[in-house]
Amino acid sequence: xxxxxxxxxxxxxxxxxxxxxxxxxxxxxxxxxxxxxxxxxxxxxxxxxxxxxxxxxxxxxxxxxxxxxxxxxxxxxxxxxxxxxxxxxxxxxxxxxxxxxxxxxxxxxxxxxxxxxxxxxxxxxxxxxxxxxxxxxxxxxxxxxxxxxxxxxxxxxxxxxxxxxxxxxxxxxxxxxxxxxxxxxxxxxxxxxxxxxxxxxxxxxxxxxxxxxxxxxxxxxxxxxxxxxxxxxxxxxxxxxxxxxxxxxxxxxxxxxxxxxxxxxxxxxxxxxxxxxxxxxxxxxxxxxxxxxxxxxxxxxxxxxxxxxxxxxxxxxxxxxxxxxxxxxxxxxxxxxxxxxxxxxxxxxxxxxxxxxxxxxxxxxxxxxxxxxxxxxxxxxxxxxxxxxxxxxxxxxxxxxxxxxxxxxxxxxxxxxxxxxxxxxxxxxxxxxxxxxxxxxxxxxxxxxxxxxxxxxxxxxxxxxxxxxxxxxxxxxxxxxxxxxxxxxxxxxxxxxxxxxxx
Amino acid sequence: xxxxxxxxxxxxxxxxxxxxxxxxxxxxxxxxxxxxxxxxxxxxxxxxxxxxxxxxxxxxxxxxxxxxxxxxxxxxxxxxxxxxxxxxxxxxxxxxxxxxxxxxxxxxxxxxxxxxxxxxxxxxxxxxxxxxxxxxxxxxxxxxxxxxxxxxxxxxxxxxxxxxxxxxxxxxxxxxxxxxxxxxxxxxxxxxxxxxxxxxxxxxxxxxxxxxxxxxxxxxxxxxxxxxxxxxxxxxxxxxxxxxxxxxxxxxxxxxxxxxxxxxxxxxxxxxxxxxxxxxxxxxxxxxxxxxxxxxxxxxxxxxxxxxxxxxxxxxxxxxxxxxxxxxxxxxxxxxxxxxxxxxxxxxxxxxxxxxxxxxxxxxxxxxxxxxxxxxxxxxxxxxxxxxxxxxxxxxxxxxxxxxxxxxxxxxxxxxxxxxxxxxxxxxxxxxxxxxxxxxxxxxxxxxxxxxxxxxxxxxxxxxxxxxxxxxxxxxxxxxxxxxxx
Numbered sequence: 001x002x003x004x005x006x007x008x009x010x011x012x013x014x015x016x017x018x019x020x021x022x023x024x025x026x027x028x029x030x031x032x033x034x035x036x037x038x039x040x041x042x043x044x045x046x047x048x049x050x051x052x053x054x055x056x057x058x059x060x061x062x063x064x065x066x067x068x069x070x071x072x073x074x075x076x077x078x079x080x081x082x083x084x085x086x087x088x089x090x091x092x093x094x095x096x097x098x099x100x101x102x103x104x105x106x107x108x109x110x111x112x113x114x115x116x117x118x119x120x121x122x123x124x125x126x127x128x129x130x131x132x133x134x135x136x137x138x139x140x141x142x143x144x145x146x147x148x149x150x151x152x153x154x155x156x157x158x159x160x161x162x163x164x165x166x167x168x169x170x171x172x173x174x175x176x177x178x179x180x181x182x183x184x185x186x187x188x189x190x191x192x193x194x195x196x197x198x199x200x201x202x203x204x205x206x207x208x209x210x211x212x213x214x215x216x217x218x219x220x221x222x223x224x225x226x227x228x229x230x231x232x233x234x235x236x237x238x239x240x241x242x243x244x245x246x247x248x249x250x251x252x253x254x255x256x257x258x259x260x261x262x263x264x265x266x267x268x269x270x271x272x273x274x275x276x277x278x279x280x281x282x283x284x285x286x287x288x289x290x291x292x293x294x295x296x297x298x299x300x301x302x303x304x305x306x307x308x309x310x311x312x313x314x315x316x317x318x319x320x321x322x323x324x325x326x327x328x329x330x331x332x333x334x335x336x337x338x339x340x341x342x343x344x345x346x347x348x349x350x351x352x353x354x355x356x357x358x359x360x361x362x363x364x365x366x367x368x369x370x371x372x373x374x375x376x377x378x379x380x381x382x383x384x385x386x387x388x389x390x391x392x393x394x395x396x397x398x399x400x401x402x403x404x405x406x407x408x409x410x411x412x413x414x415x416x417x418x419x420x421x422x423x424x425x426x427x428x429x430x431x432x433x434x435x436x437x438x439x440x441x442x443x444x445x446x447x448x449x450x451x452x453x454x455x456x457x458x459x460x461x462x463x464x465x466x467x468x469x470x471x472x473x474x475x476x477x478x479x480x481x482x483x484x485x486x487x488x489x490x491x492x493x494x495x496x497x498x499x500x501x502x503x
Numbered sequence: 504x505x506x507x508x509x510x511x512x513x514x515x516x517x518x519x520x521x522x523x524x525x526x527x528x529x530x531x532x533x534x535x536x537x538x539x540x541x542x543x544x545x546x547x548x549x550x551x552x553x554x555x556x557x558x559x560x561x562x563x564x565x566x567x568x569x570x571x572x573x574x575x576x577x578x579x580x581x582x583x584x585x586x587x588x589x590x591x592x593x594x595x596x597x598x599x600x601x602x603x604x605x606x607x608x609x610x611x612x613x614x615x616x617x618x619x620x621x622x623x624x625x626x627x628x629x630x631x632x633x634x635x636x637x638x639x640x641x642x643x644x645x646x647x648x649x650x651x652x653x654x655x656x657x658x659x660x661x662x663x664x665x666x667x668x669x670x671x672x673x674x675x676x677x678x679x680x681x682x683x684x685x686x687x688x689x690x691x692x693x694x695x696x697x698x699x700x701x702x703x704x705x706x707x708x709x710x711x712x713x714x715x716x717x718x719x720x721x722x723x724x725x726x727x728x729x730x731x732x733x734x735x736x737x738x739x740x741x742x743x744x745x746x747x748x749x750x751x752x753x754x755x756x757x758x759x760x761x762x763x764x765x766x767x768x769x770x771x772x773x774x775x776x777x778x779x780x781x782x783x784x785x786x787x788x789x790x791x792x793x794x795x796x797x798x799x800x801x802x803x804x805x806x807x808x809x810x811x812x813x814x815x816x817x818x819x820x821x822x823x824x825x826x827x828x829x830x831x832x833x834x835x836x837x838x839x840x841x842x843x844x845x846x847x848x849x850x851x852x853x854x855x856x857x858x859x860x861x862x863x864x865x866x867x868x869x870x871x872x873x874x875x876x877x878x879x880x881x882x883x884x885x886x887x888x889x890x891x892x893x894x895x896x897x898x899x900x901x902x903x904x905x906x907x908x909x910x911x912x913x914x915x916x917x918x919x920x921x922x923x924x925x926x927x928x929x930x931x932x933x934x935x936x937x938x939x940x941x942x943x944x945x946x947x948x949x950x951x952x953x954x955x956x957x958x959x960x961x962x963x964x965x966x967x968x969x970x971x972x973x974x975x976x977x978x979x980x981x982x983x984x985x986x987x988x989x
Contacts (some may be wrong), residue, residue, distance in 0.1 A: 301643070373747055
């Protein structure tokens with residue numbers, strides 16, 4: 001039997017709820033796989049479900065049963081595709097269940113497709129990582145429960161839940177209303193998504209995720225993407241500088257972007273900030289200063305809970321600093337999870353035999369007598385200490401140099417430059433030479449001679465040109481030619497003023 | 504219907520048979536006792552302790568534990584898993600019957616096709632009960648930040664733990680230093696740190712919050728001790744700071760930069776002190792009263808200066824007399840000069856009979872919970888003889904201790920299980936000889952509880968009754984802190 005073209009929409013109306021459900025599911029899935037992929041990873045990294053009765057009792061007592069269910073579901077976000085599927089399914093189900101609820105209450109189809117609204121609302125909320133996924137799960141279960149109750153009541157035939165609802169008799173009018181409503185939601189949804197999409201949040205979270213996965217080329221790509229927009233952010237600078245080190249570019253490209261935060265672009269001085277507590281350990285782990293990395297990671301666990309990244313890192317650090325019993329406790333917790341039990345078993349194996357997969361401990365064998373305590377607000381002394389105790393620690397050296405340059409401590413920089421002899425740089429890096437020349441210009445010849453380095457004629461000529469442009473106040477030209485030099489940083493960018501500090 | 508009941512009967516019978524503790528006679532014997540965890544071997548249990556569930560650390564496919572005393576086996580527990588959970592009712596009965604006698608854990612393990620019997624594990628049941636409640640704070644053994652924490656009480660006669668206060672109920676503020684007068688929850692206190700900070704005092708059925716950092720005092724009240732009459736509270740007022748070791752296995756050092764001792768009169772809401780214990784030349788801390796309330800013991804070190812290295816601060820044990828009538832402190836005396844042997848004293852606590860003073864000794868400082876070398880020591884007050892309590896000490900931290908009200912038991916914090924988390928250990932004590940028994944770990948329903956517990960047990964205090972006024976305490980916390988009369 002043939003259908004006329006006008007019969008297709010009529011036929012489609014019968015399957016409308018399935019079509020909308022499928023469309024929403026696909027749209028959500030694509031979003032979570034693409035522009036919102038960071039959200040899925042973020043939630044997975046901030047929740048951990050454990051298969052243990054003590055976990056059940058603890059979570060139910062402190063956060064509630066819904067939280068327990070949410071954590072159960074979020075564990076599957078370990079595979080981002082699965083996480084996207086699950087999230088998209090739950091949100092699409094919210095539509096479907098709301099639609100069915102509408103049907104139960106009004107005994108008619110939802111012509112205005114109002115049941116799309118809760119689903120869209122919840123989806124928009126999940127665009128920010130600060131939004132608890134618990135509400136999506138809660139919404140799903142409330143609607144499911146309401147449907148079951150109404151269905152049971154109707155089945156029992158005790159009451160018809162009809163509420164009067166204007167319903168056009170003409171089927172083509174109905175099709176038109178539905179089409180217009182869906183077009184409206186689609187248009188508004190697209191507009192709202194684009195308008196409220198937080199690209200900076202995405203860049204920061206993706207950067208953080210790549211940094212923790214040690215994908216430094218990706219970190220460089222994302223941080224440059226951010227910095228190119230002329231923005232400034234401590235986390236981005238922190239990771240960008242780390243990526244520069246890993247690319248072997250720190251002494252050459254430190255000032256490619258304005259270091260307007262000074263030394264705070266290098267590290268997070270400890271100020272008991274719970275948000276920052278998640279990031280500090282990365283630098284100290286890279287430096288091999290594991291007691292500090294452990295401190296930061298432990299603080300993060302206290303604030304953010306026993307999640308897999310914290311537990312794994314704490315186990316790794318404790319193994320690396322020869323505290324296997326402490327590591328074992330964290331391993332034991334992880335072994336109760338579905339997706340991290342293998343990693344936990346692997347760490348357990350590493351605790352039994354020497355492993356080169358553990359973090360590098362720059363202070364192995366250092367005797368803590370007399371006791372030495374870390375400076376948690378100023379990384380300078382820590383970098384000095386690392387350079388003294390671990391002379392092959394190139395990262396500590398480059399960070400020390402960068403720290404002294406960014407803090408205007410040119411004299412200390414010149415005196416610490418001696419450590420460079422422990423490494424095989426082809427020649428004195430350009431930025432170091434620029435700073436050294438600043439020092440040379442400020443001290444007597446014999447004092448400068450003690451440093452044991454010379455500044456090239458080329459650098460001196462470049463400084464003449466810099467000085468000439470600065471004198472004439474030709475800022476555009478100056479910035480174009482010398483914006484990435486230490487001289488420009490010292491004169492125009494440094495948050496500590498344009499003077500060299502000696503104390 | 505008849506068939507239904509028949510099925511129920513058959514299934515029930517099968518289940519009963521399946522769970523039946525049938526006795527398996529060993530096919531072979533080993534001379535050594537089996538390894539069990541926690542180590543409940545050769546210990547003395549109080550006659551009211553909860554079942555000491557344990558795990559058999561021997562390879563096998565099935566396990567059997569016979570528990571009894573003398574020649575009588577009072578219970579048989581069989582399991583495919585090595586976990587032995589002792590039925591509470593039968594255990595209680597055993598404790599009553601075997602008071603003052605040895606009990607045995609007779610373990611057999613199915614290895615291959617044969618049951619192997621091990622030598623009996625022997626423990627003793629004391630005739631003395633322990634105070635039935637242990638109050639402690641649970642928190643992460645971390646550094647500076649905190650999130651969730653609470654003070655909990657554990658019924659030592661069962662495995663039940665109940666919250667006293669949890670900081671999720673009062674803005675996630677820090678709660679600490681719970682202290683009781685004569686082990687009774689009728690007179691108790693705790694500090695709250697945070698935006699609504701203060702000291703919560705519960706006395707005469709009333710809970711009120713007091714600001715114990717009055718004008719003219721640089722630091723607030725910190726470590727408390729109740730005078731036995733329940734009227735006076737001695738406090739040290741400390742400026743405490745954390746430091747973090749750059750290298751090595753130690754993580755944290757908590758050090759006082761200043762501390763002095765004051766006395767708070769709960770009846771007049773007044774603070775007083777004396778220049779002998781409130782000095783700039785010394786730091787005085789951890790006050791503790793003698794049972795007669797006439798002497799106040801405390802730790803004292805030279806004052807911290809800018810050039811003082813933290814590992815050179817060492818505390819000696821001092822005593823000062825207290826004249827209650829005149830509210831006067833006088834006659835200062837050094838009781839034990841630990842610094843002369845390069846050691847440092849903390850947490851002095853006197854036994855209820857006034858005969859012994861137990862303290863923690865470490866290499867330096869006073870926050871011994873972060874010092875692996877910390878050990879418990881016993882000072883006989885009459886002879887002033889000091890000895891290490893080797894019968895309870897371990898290779899790791901052994902620190903904060905509390906006597907039971909009878910003096911036959913004490914509880915202390917030890918990190919011997921894993922070097923980071925403090926766990927409560929109990930030991931029997933003979934007030935006549937001053938000897939302690941082998942310590943045992945606080946029993947849990949799940950004997951492997953401590954393997955995944957990432958909270959530390961802080962400030963274990965024994966009480967003679969449960970705290971029942973949780974609501975009142977919370978209400979008190981929410982009140983505005985009362986100022987102290989000058």
